[in-house]
Amino acid sequence: MSPAWQAALQRIRAARQAPHYLPAMLVAVLDHLDRGSLELPSVWFEPMEQQFLRVLVRHRLQGTDKAWDPFFHLSVRARVWTLWRGDAPADFSDLPLGTQRATPRPKSRAQLVARADHAEFVPELVPQLRLARGRDLVRRELEDMLGV
Numbered sequence: 001m002s003p004a005w006q007a008a009l010q011r012i013r014a015a016r017q018a019p020h021y022l023p024a025m026l027v028a029v030l031d032h033l034d035r036g037s038l039e040l041p042s043v044w045f046e047p048m049e050q051q052f053l054r055v056l057v058r059h060r061l062q063g064t065d066k067a068w069d070p071f072f073h074l075s076v077r078a079r080v081w082t083l084w085r086g087d088a089p090a091d092f093s094d095l096p097l098g099t100q101r102a103t104p105r106p107k108s109r110a111q112l113v114a115r116a117d118h119a120e121f122v123p124e125l126v127p128q129l130r131l132a133r134g135r136d137l138v139r140r141e142l143e144d145m146l147g148v
Contacts, residue, residue, distance in 0.1 A: 001128070001137050001138070001141070002124070002125075002127070002128050002134075004122075004124035004128075005128055005137075005138055008078055008079070008080050008125060009138075009141050009142075011077060011078045011079060011080075012026075012077075012078045012080075012142075012145065013145060014077075015073065015078065019145070020056075020059075020061050020062075020145070020146055020147075021066070021069060021070040021073070022073060022074060022077070022078055023143075023145040023146050024055045024056055024059070024061060024070065024146060025048065025052050025055075025067065025070035025071060025074060026080070026138070026142050027055045027059075027139065027142050027146070028048050028051035028052045028054070028055045028067075029043055029048060029051075030129075030135050030138065030139050030142070031054075031055070032047060032051060033129060033135055034132070040121060040126050040129055040130060041081075041120045041121040041123070041126050042118050042119070042120055043081065043118060043119045043120075043121065044117065044118045045067075045068070045071055045113065045116065045117060045118060045119070046117075048067060048071060049065075049067040049068070049071075052067040052070070053065065053067065059143075059146050059147075061146065065109075066109075067109075068106060068108070068109040068111075068112040068113070071083075071112065071116075071119065072105060072106055072112055072116075074119070075090075075119060076103060076105065079122065080121065080122065080125060081119035081120055081121045081122060081125075082119065082120050083115075083116040083118075083119050084116060084118050084119065084120055085115055085116050085117055086117065090115045090116035091115060092104045092105060092106065092115055095111065
């Protein structure tokens with residue numbers, strides 16, 4: 001496991017609110033990579049939304065249709081990727097700050113998709129995802145977080 005992924009997984013483990021959401025979203029990404037239906041470093045939100053729900057069902061996890069929430073938090077909390085709208089960085093500055101929050105964040109799917117349509121993995125995480133063996137190492141850690 002690369003040091004970059006070790007650090008990213010530690011940040012994901014530290015997320016205490018809905019602790020299965022962040023790992024489940026990344027498992028959804030790995031599913032798409034394994035099928036060859038995703039080209040790194042880009043991760044488009046809409047295909048991930050459906051796969052995220054499939055992951056929750058597959059692992060018998062509680063959840064709702066809030067794929068937008070981990071998609072956003074993987075950019076802020078876990079710093080796994082950055083969010084983009086077309087070819088420009090996503091801008092959430094028009095949204096109000098929540099209580100105890102240093103950055104504005106969407107409160108709904110509509111607020112996310114109005115400002116972001118895809119994510120770009122941070123460069124140091126991409127090499128491990130390009131190889132099936134690297135993805136398997138990441139998947140094992142994520143599934144451990146999901147209690148699988």
